[in-house]
Amino acid sequence: MTERLTGHTLLISLIAIPIRHSMSPTMHNEAFAKLGLDYAYLAFEVGNKELKDTVQGIRALGIRGSNVSMPNKQAIIPYLDEVSPEATLIGAVNTVTNNEGKGHLVGYNTDGIGAMEALKDEGVEVKNQIITLTGAGGAGTAIAIQAAFDGAKEIRIFNIDDDSFVNAKETATKINENTDCQATVSDLADQEAFKKSIAESSIYIDATGVGMKPLENISLITDSAVIRPDLVIFDVVYSPRETKLLKFAKEHGAKKAINGLGMMLYQGAAAFKLFTGEDMPVSYIKNLLF
Ligand code: NAD
DSSP states (O other), X not given: OTTTOOTTOEEEEEEESSOTTOSHHHHHHHHHHHHTOXXXXXXXXXXXXXXXXXXXXXXXHTOOEEEEOTTSTTTTGGGOSEEOHHHHHHTOOSEEEEGGGSSOEEEEOOHHHHHHHHHHHTTOOOTTOEEEEEOOSHHHHHHHXXXXXXXXXXXXXXXXXXXXXXXXXXXXXXXXXXXXXEEEEEETTOHHHHHHXXXXXXXXXXXXXXXXXXXXXXXXXXXXXXXXXXXXXXXXXXXSSSOHHHHHHHHTTOSEEEOTHHHXXXXXXXXXXXXXXXXXXXXXXXXXXX
């Protein structure tokens, strides 16, 4: 590392809290080293309170770009100069570029792209497909919007009756107004409608985080009759690698049971391209970290 970091090294930041657990610094720094790019990627514990000063710091120091995670994905938008059409529709930014350090900050959202690339990597196309999706928070919204842009035929969102339910309704309206995809929202409490929807779908995506601590013993699908050999099941959680849902899906013969590692990798790869203009060596990173 001491040989690699010089007076010329350019910095990419990651601003979120908590963030020390993140795999992103390792992923990006290994990719920079592999390609011989003179960048370093560092995580900073930043919450909403420090956000304005942090964004000024990015401009002042000429930091070349930044990833943004919770709780800053929505809060950063007013401080940016431009926001991409996808990130505007999603209402959240996870990647910021700074044109050669000159201070013009543009926000993007690569979470949805990451999820779509992860599915493609498994040979799963969303075009013309009916998708049942649980979760309408940050991850669920990004996935719904990107899947709609990528040509999904229908997205049926099921959410519990909490704050995100309103968000689900807004997301469905945006999809119906801006794409050819048809989006609907239902209460997850209507289990018969949920099962019927999955029966009519080729892909079920769980973007709730259920399956991760402290909900590691819960799966939103509990009826084995729902699992079919032509049903793809995708859970955005990657810790644990195999959630209760994915274990259940495998045991009952789903076509595929995919965890969130690929989404993490490909959202990072899309950000890497925006930061450096280069393709992340994804196979190398996959072998190294996964
Ligand atoms: P969020 O808090 O914004 O949204 C959570 C969603 O889950 C909401 O729709 C909420 O209504 C729903 N929900 C919460 N508890 C539930 C329950 N008990 N039953 C049913 N639904 C419930 O969170 P987020 O930022 O969207 O993150 C969700 C998950 O996605 C997290 O586990 C996060 O780690 C993961 N994630 C993964 C990646 C990746 O690259 N793989 C990227 C982003 C987020």
